[in-house]
Amino acid sequence: GADEDLAGRHVVVSAGGTREPIDPVRFIGNRSSGLQGYALARTAVARGARVTLVAANVALPDPAGADVVRVGSAEEMRKAVLEAGGAADAVVMAAAVADFRPAGYRDSKIKKTPGAEPEPIRLTKNPDILAELGQRRQDGQVIVGFAAETDDVLANGREKLARKGCDLLVVNQVGDGLTFGQADNAATVLAVDGDPTVVPRGPKEALADVVWDLVAARLE
Numbered sequence: 360g361a362d363e364d365l366a367g368r369h370v371v372v373s374a375g376g377t378r379e380p381i382d383p384v385r386f387i388g389n390r391s392s393g394l395q396g397y398a399l400a401r402t403a404v405a406r407g408a409r410v411t412l413v414a415a416n417v418a419l420p421d422p423a424g425a426d427v428v429r430v431g432s433a434e435e436m437r438k439a440v441l442e443a444g445g446a447a448d449a450v451v452m453a454a455a456v457a458d459f460r461p462a463g464y465r466d467s468k469i470k471k472t473p474g475a476e477p478e479p480i481r482l483t484k485n486p487d488i489l490a491e492l493g494q495r496r497q498d499g500q501v502i503v504g505f506a507a508e509t510d511d512v513l514a515n516g517r518e519k520l521a522r523k524g525c526d527l528l529v530v531n532q533v534g535d536g537l538t539f540g541q542a543d544n545a546a547t548v549l550a551v552d553g554d555p556t557v558v559p560r561g562p563k564e565a566l567a568d569v570v571w572d573l574v575a576a577r578l579e
């Protein structure tokens with residue numbers, strides 16, 4: 360927008376989806392395209408912010424004016440987000456970070472053995488970057504999470520907002536061709552201390568601008 364209400368602010372946005380390696384050729388991934396995170400980065404630049412975009416496996420051109428840090432796995436994303444976000448005014452975690460990763464990385468490609476059943480892939484928990492940001496929050500810093508849910512969208516969102524210690528949580532319904540890879544999104548933004556903001560289906564930029572409106576109001 361014309362209104363540079365984020366001038367002088369440093370914001371960090373994560374986008375895309377992490378890939379958790381199984382062996383040198385395989386990974387566990389997810390359906391995040393990065394479009395919502397990139398829309399957040401573009402709109403923040405337009406509103407005057409200095410923007411660091413931490414992008415995981417996104418096939419989109421770098422947004423003009425943002426510093427882009429490319430990462431692959433959740434562990435790499437954690438390092439980049441904590442480094443850039445430690446002293447930032449706001450951190451928005453729009454990325455789909457894998458909750459689990461394969462417990463043991465195999466240095467060589469897993470082979471199929473004729474006549475034998477495949478080995479199960481055992482999983483272990485990834486660190487929760489958003490929860491860590493919530494715990495390390497600096498004075499005045501605004502922390503925003505996203506929650507993609509298929510069921511009980513609002514109830515799960517409320518619980519997640521409290522558990523992860525963020526200020527705002529953008530919840531949306533996913534599945535059935537909704538959201539992933541689409542230009543449009545619809546969401547409800549929950550606030551730790553106020554009423555929810557309902558954002559009707561529209562361009563991902565429109566949702567991004569609502570998020571920055573709420574962030575800017577909290578930074579004042």
Ligand code: C5P
Nearest residue numbers: 452454456485486487488489504505506
């Ligand atoms: O728990 P869930 O994955 O649904 O939470 C989603 C939110 O938490 C998103 O903002 C996502 O970026 C963040 N997250 C994270 N680290 C994880 C898992 C999710 O920061 N390991």
